[in-house]
Amino acid sequence: MKNVLFVCSQNRLRSPTAEQVFSKRHDIEVASAGTNHDADTPLSHELVAWADIIFVMEKTHRSKLQKKFKASLKAAKVICLDIPDDYEFMDPELIALLKARVRVIWTETSRRPSA
Structure with a gap:
C-alpha cells in the first residue's frame, strides 16, 4: 500500500478536497497538509x-517542500499537479481536475488504476 500526501498552501481547499476524494x-x-x-x-x-508519493498543487509548493524538508524526502516521488488556488472545498470542477491529473500521472508512473 502506498502513502500519498497532497499539499497546498493553507490545507483548507485543494489538498483536503484531494484527501477526501482519494x-x-x-x-x-x-x-x-x-x-x-x-x-x-x-x-x-x-x-x-x-x-x-507527494502531490503538490503548484511549483511553489514543490520548492518549499524541497527546501524545508529535504532531509525527510527520502525516496518520495514529488509531483506537481499545476492546480491554481481558484476553487472552493469540494468544488465539482476541482474534483474532476484532481481525478484527471492524478489518473494520468498514476497511469504513467505506476500503471495502477486511479479514482
Whole structure:
C-alpha cells in the first residue's frame, strides 16, 4: 500500500478536497497538509517521511517542500499537479481536475488504476 500526501498552501481547499476524494480508494493511504505555518495541518517532517508519493498543487509548493524538508524526502516521488488556488472545498470542477491529473500521472508512473 502506498502513502500519498497532497499539499497546498493553507490545507483548507485543494489538498483536503484531494484527501477526501482519494480516501475512498483501498490501495492507498492518504493525508493532506499545507506549506504555510498557519495551515490547518502544517506540513511536517513526519508527514513528508511517511509519504511515498507527494502531490503538490503548484511549483511553489514543490520548492518549499524541497527546501524545508529535504532531509525527510527520502525516496518520495514529488509531483506537481499545476492546480491554481481558484476553487472552493469540494468544488465539482476541482474534483474532476484532481481525478484527471492524478489518473494520468498514476497511469504513467505506476500503471495502477486511479479514482
